[in-house]
Amino acid sequence: MVKRTPEQAEETRRKILAAARHLFETKGYRDTSIAAIVDEAGTTKGALFYHFSNKEALFREVWTELQLEMDAETRAAAAAAISSTDPYAAFLAGTRVYFKWASTEAYQRIVLTDGRAVMGLERWQEDDDRLGRNNVANGLRYLAKQGHISEARIVPMSVMLLNALNGAGFSLSRKDPGVTADNLFEAFEELLRGLR
Amino acid sequence: MVKRTPEQAEETRRKILAAARHLFETKGYRDTSIAAIVDEAGTTKGALFYHFSNKEALFREVWTELQLEMDAETRAAAAAAISSTDPYAAFLAGTRVYFKWASTEAYQRIVLTDGRAVMGLERWQEDDDRLGRNNVANGLRYLAKQGHISEARIVPMSVMLLNALNGAGFSLSRKDPGVTADNLFEAFEELLRGLR
DNA sequence: AGTTTTACATACCACTGGTATGATAAAGCA
DNA sequence: TGCTTTATCATACCAGTGGTATGTAAAACT
Structure with missing residues (x-):
């Protein structure tokens, strides 16, 4: 399944944000890779770059x-x-x-x-x-x-x-x-x- | 010619430091690539990594x-x-x-x-x-x-x-x-x- | 003169952020 | 209900990055 309901989509977005926040807080921006974020969030780069335009924008939200x-x-x-x-x-x-x-x-x-x-x-x-x-x-x-x-x-x-x-x-x-x-x-x- | 006198070596080291300083000051650390530094310094990555152990060490000297x-x-x-x-x-x-x-x-x-x-x-x-x-x-x-x-x-x-x-x-x-x-x-x- | 060491230059590599493409289920519409 | 469109990803791919391995020629030393 690749398309989700709006609530599901919001949930993955939330998971990405949470994972990013956790990693940025503990390892810092430079030592946190996109791969590590989506790994911890349990999703893929596709989802991340769909919800956020780039790594910096994700950071700015956090x-x-x-x-x-x-x-x-x-x-x-x-x-x-x-x-x-x-x-x-x-x-x-x-x-x-x-x-x-x-x-x-x-x-x-x-x-x-x-x-x-x-x-x-x-x-x-x-x-x-x-x-x-x-x-x-x-x-x-x-x-x-x-x-x-x-x-x-x-x-x-x-x-x-x-x-x-x-x-x-x-x-x-x-x-x-x-x-x-x-x-x-x-x-x-x-x-x-x-x-x- | 690949080996230089100690004075020449010191000179290339100086050139690398100067180029790095200039670029770090104007573009910042992240937006300054090793390639750009050695390019401005007129040398190669070999020289840079011979004189400095990594990008961070070079930054620390600057x-x-x-x-x-x-x-x-x-x-x-x-x-x-x-x-x-x-x-x-x-x-x-x-x-x-x-x-x-x-x-x-x-x-x-x-x-x-x-x-x-x-x-x-x-x-x-x-x-x-x-x-x-x-x-x-x-x-x-x-x-x-x-x-x-x-x-x-x-x-x-x-x-x-x-x-x-x-x-x-x-x-x-x-x-x-x-x-x-x-x-x-x-x-x-x-x-x-x-x-x- | 021969050997070793210094000071690079070049080729290469794993990984990175980012993009292009593809796939599939939901939503809109007739 | 069937068909099309569109949102939400997953995967494959790419150029550029910091860093390493290897080669090499000149200086320094014995």
Whole structure:
């Protein structure tokens, strides 16, 4: 049988995505061959190239999947932590969750490491802007309205703080001596609250 | 003629390195084939694989070359800027130079983007520690001795500040609206001086 | 002078991402 | 219901890739 019902087709597409995500997360983009993906998914190259135009497009879908999950979780955490006493609370809750993501091997491999190299810089920046950076910028905008940070600094600060968190994630997973998750995040909080 | 004098051999090795560097900088690791490198270098695959064990080793040499150049320049700038009035002066001078490097396409491609993806994380971290991060950590150690920053924060802060600068470099070269080199670096300085 | 070693050049190979073609069952239509 | 079309793959194939094996000539050494 070669033709399936739409539900069956959707299922094979899902299987391919799952296999690709698993392999990209554990072995990285370069060391994951199309053959390995379809093997793990239990299908063939024909199916893969029918559902995805090429390896890079498949990767981009996995990338987006991860980013959307991260985005939803951080936004939810920030929204849940809005406080009337501490204006930093919501922002810090969101960044804390992001930091947790940035400490996972999956996020590091797919988003922070391979993402930049595989997708061109242009595309990576486009999409990255929409998610991580926009969230940080929005958080900072809120703090700026309260007068805790300069309005003109929102953009540069959002870039730097987001990358600071990325670096913190790498540092944690590389087990730098004397570094823990709390340790790192407190340092980040100090960095943030130090802004005028 | 197939065998050359040692000087000639060193020359072809140099040519291969130069061609590889040029192509890695402009096209990236993945889009640069061995054939293209030896073509630009005016030699053959035999020569390349005689001088370098594989494509990754060749890349790592280019990577190290760039890092050493950056390292020398930043250290020199920091040393030249030591001031008796402002304890931050030397550190800021060094980071300013590093920021300049982080804004170039070459450094972004080779060190910040492809380096992580090509070399494994382990190797990248090893070498990165020796250079960029160690310099930042030393600068912070100096500030800590003067009491401008907590001793316990040196490691986490060095990671985060270095990555903040990397992000700033990307932001600049991507021409984020309302962002300039001075703009970004002033924000970085604010971030640093805000630390207790 | 003869032998060994260095510095390549060339031919070759397994594998890769991607394409072209073929096959078959579902869906649309008369 | 029968016929055609089309969606969903499976298979065979291809150009290009990083890497290896082999050949070879000049330098270096004894």
